[in-house]
Amino acid sequence: MLDLTFEPPKPKVIAGAKHDWELVIGMEVHAQVSSKAKLFSGASTKFGAEPNSNVSFVDAAMPGMLPVINAFCVEQAVRTGLGLKADINLFSAFDRKNYFYPDLPQGYQISQLYHPIVGEGEVLVELGEGVARNVRIERIHLEQDAGKSIHDMDPNMSFVDLNRTGVALMEIVSRPDIRGPEEAAAYIAKLRQILRYLGTCDGNMQNGNMRADVNVSICRPGQYEKYWETQDFSHLGTRCEIKNMNSMRFIQQAIDVEAxxxxxxxxxxxxxxxxxxxxxxxxxxxxxxxxxxxAHDYRYFPDPDLLPLEIDQSWVDEIASSLPELPDARKLRYIGDFGMTDYDASVLTAEVETAAYFEAVAQGRDGKLSANWVINELFGRLKKDDHDIASSPVNPEQLGGIIDLISKGDISGKIAKDLFEIVYTEGGDPAQIVEARGMKQVTDTGAIEAAVDQVIADNPAQVEKAKANPKLAGWFVGQVMKLTGGKANPKAVNEIVQAKLAL
Incomplete structure (x- = not known):
């Protein structure tokens, strides 16, 4: 079970030339809302389209064009807030953040400074088996993304692609509760996991659909505890923001370098x-x-083209009732229902697709046996071939079929591994393959006894050794399995060998 007690975060200490120093980290994660249309227009959000092909008149800031809020993006933000155990604000409003940049055609970004749609929440971050801690969420607000400036196509020119302009973002702002590079990566990973389970962001960091601004500062030992007690930021050092990080590895490196x-x-x-x-x-x-x-540098003011956003509690309750089982709850269920280890449950719940695959395999079957086959056999082979679960050559029905044959005693563990290899490389129905290729396990005790008698008769010297040292009985089991092509029931072989040798 996880320790859910919330305590001041333990720091990572870095030795300077004169003193020891502690790290203080807060993060502003920009998560692209999973929506087919943009926040204030009907333009497509499809990634990889031709430059400037997914641009409406609103996105291009044509005169007289007014924004219209995308209700689905609002729902996705509320869903995210509920998934992060956050307060949902029934009243929120949009503001204009004014600054000039070539890929911002309006000359301002529509965001939410004063009245965000989501208030305080938390993310439970696991820092090792049995060790977890909450990172507090300060707020989540909706805002529109800017375009993209391209500088590497021509050394003398820069180009602007407005396809991302107006795409809905959720900015998830944490408190400065993160105390080291590894914790920062763990926080991002957990946040990504939750968003993917909720279906509110695909978490694709490579495409920029999830990226982070990382605020880093240092302080002397003991100062953070004073901040924790008073929430007075004067106890902390001056922070610097590292912008647009889209790699967990680079986030860790950047934090260490900046500190x-x-x-x-x-x-x-x-x-x-x-x-x-x-x-x-x-x-x-x-x-x-x-x-x-x-904030004053951006000359924020309420957007005059958008009315305040008011939502009903009944609508929030309806969204809450439709939330899926989230990773923490699913992990605890696996541990409780299937007797899994913390590690195995973490592996199976790490990705929503992995959990769905396992659920399909384990449906009506032994959960622990199903977990063993998914983690050890399937994942091992997928990793070897550089596949992910979505491109697995073995579907849940096929793997479940193999497990059924094991449970019924039709095949042994060794035969099952051979069968898995056939299904992985050739496909097909496991039961039909076993029947067609004569792979069914030999359970006829008469046939097994005959094989045991033959091995004993052919190896009298080994029989005497086994009687002197009963541990050598395993040699006879191996020989019988070899003689039967691995088809004999191992349990029956072991019992008959023990009886024949009178051990």
């Missing part, structure tokens, strides 16, 4: 400037992008 940069500055007598930085993985360094703006 050491800040330590070097402070220990040299300098001060850390609050700014936005970019991480260069090739050089292993962060570099300044711009000074960190405050």
């Amino acid at each position: 050491r940069r800040q330590i070097a500055i402070v220990e040299a007598g300098g001060t850390v400037d609050q700014e936005t930085r970019l991480y260069d993985p090739d050089k292993g360094e962060t570099r300044s992008m711009r000074s960190k703006e405050e």
Whole structure:
């Protein structure tokens, strides 16, 4: 079981040249809402389309074009908030965040500063078997994405693709509860897992559908505890934001690099400037992008084209009743119902597709045996061939069929592995393959006894050794299995060998 007691996060300590320092990390995760249309227009959100082909008049900021809220995106945000055990605000409103950039044709981004749709929540982050802690969520707000500037097509020109402009994003803002690079990666992984279970974001970081701004600061030991007690940020160091991180590995690297940069500055007598930085993985360094703006720098004001968003509690309750079983609950169910280890349950619930596959295999079957075959045989082979569960050559019905044959005693464990290989490489119905190829296990005790008698008769010297050392009886079992082509029931063979040798 997981320890759900919430305590101040334990820090990662980094030794500087003069002092020890602790890390403080908060994250702003931008998750693209799983929706076919954009937040304020009907334009497609399909990834990989020709540049500037998924752009409406609203997205292009044509004069007189007014935004219309996509109700499904609102529902997805509410669903996400409920999945993160967060407060849902029945009243929220949109604001304009004003700044100039070539890929922002309106000259402002529609966001939610003052009245977000989702309030405080939490994410349970597992930091090892049996160890878990909550990371507090401060808020989730809806906003529209900007376009994409392309600089590598021509050395003398930059290009703008507006396909992403107006795509709905959920910005999930955490408290500074994360205390190290590994915890940051674990938090992102858990958040991604929950969103995928909910179906509100596909979590594809490679395509930029989920990316993070990572706020990093340092403090001397003991300062964070003072912040925890008072919630006074003055006890913490100046934070720097590392922008647009879309790789868990790079997030860990960037945090470590940025923390050491800040330590070097402070220990040299300098001060850390609050700014936005970019991480260069090739050089292993962060570099300044711009000074960190405050809210007033963006001249936020309520969007005059959008009325406040008011939703009914009954609608929120209806969404809550439709939530799927989330990973933490499913993991605990697997442990309780199937007697799985914490590790096995974690593996099977890591991805929503994996859990669905296992559920289909285990339906009406022994859960522990099903888990063993999914994790050890199927996953092992998929990893070897660089496949994921979606491209598995063996479907749940086929794997379930193999397990049924084992449970009925039609095949042994060894035959089952041979059968799995045939199904994996050739396909087909397991029961029909066993029948057609004569793979059924020999359970006729008369035939098994005859094979045992033959092995004993052919090996008198080994018989005397086995009588002196009963552990050698296993040799006879192996020989009988070899003589029967692995088809004899191993349990029956062992019992008959023991009886024949009078052990």
